[in-house]
Amino acid sequence: MVRLTRIYTRTGDDGTTGLVDGSRVSKADGRMAAIGDVDELNSAIGVAIAQLPAGPLRDELLTIQNDLFDCGADLATPGDDPQALRIVPAQVAQLERAIDTLNDDLAPLRSFILPGGSAAAAAIHLARAIARRAERALVAAAAGAAINPEALSYINRLSDFLFVAARHVNQSGEGDVLWVPGASR
Numbered sequence: 001m002v003r004l005t006r007i008y009t010r011t012g013d014d015g016t017t018g019l020v021d022g023s024r025v026s027k028a029d030g031r032m033a034a035i036g037d038v039d040e041l042n043s044a045i046g047v048a049i050a051q052l053p054a055g056p057l058r059d060e061l062l063t064i065q066n067d068l069f070d071c072g073a074d075l076a077t078p079g080d081d082p083q084a085l086r087i088v089p090a091q092v093a094q095l096e097r098a099i100d101t102l103n104d105d106l107a108p109l110r111s112f113i114l115p116g117g118s119a120a121a122a123a124i125h126l127a128r129a130i131a132r133r134a135e136r137a138l139v140a141a142a143a144g145a146a147i148n149p150e151a152l153s154y155i156n157r158l159s160d161f162l163f164v165a166a167r168h169v170n171q172s173g174e175g176d177v178l179w180v181p182g183a184s185r
Contacts, residue, residue, distance in 0.1 A: 020077040020084070030141035035075045037134035038155070042068040044130050048123035057165060060098050064158065067091050074151050075141070087150040095157040102164045107173040114177040117170035124169060128162035131155055 011017075016024040017032060025032060042065050049065075052058045070085055077084040115125030135155045141147055167173045 020073065021079060021081070023078065030137070030144055031075055031078075031147075034134065034137040034141040034147075035072050037130065037137045038068055038072050038075065041127060041130045041134050041155075041158075042072075044123070044127035048120060048127055051120040051123055052169070057102075057168065061165075063094075064161075067154065071151050071154060074148050075138075078145065080146075086148050087154045089150060092150060092153045092157055095154065095161050099157070099161050099164050102161075102168045105172045106164065106167050109173075110178065112179040113167070114179055115166070116177040117166070117175040121166040121169040121175070124162050124166040128159050128166065131159040131162055135159060 012027065015027055017027050018024050019031075045061055045065055045068070049058055049061050052061070067087070070091070071087050073085040074087050077086075115129070116122050135152065138147055138152050138155055142152065167176055170176050
């Protein structure tokens, strides 16, 4: 169990931050950029949750928020410590099942869609865009450090889940805003 008694430590005033193993890295390190993007993604999902009624989608998003904390811990733990908290294949598989469940009720796409519709769907679309950025940050971090490939798979699958979830929230796709190529020409 985590117990925080003091929020500030002053140890980061020099532009570094501590990893789980006690090592320190620059706050500009690629690993830290990925952790920051995952944190921002988690916050965006919280905004979306605040706009949803109680139900299965809200519950799934709450599970995802916990998974994203696991992902942050995974990214903050360098090395191959077998006791480290890591994203595991079962978490990726759960996202795939959730995607399939939501997608079963959606009308097929007739066009690309704009990120909008209802306020809740727009918030989910924003989270999806942040998930894509987090994925790019994980790929960049993996170029310089060992990153758990399951964490990358999880974030990749999460952007797919959020796309389908936004469509689900938009009355099973009926409220989607369709892209009209060249509409303002």
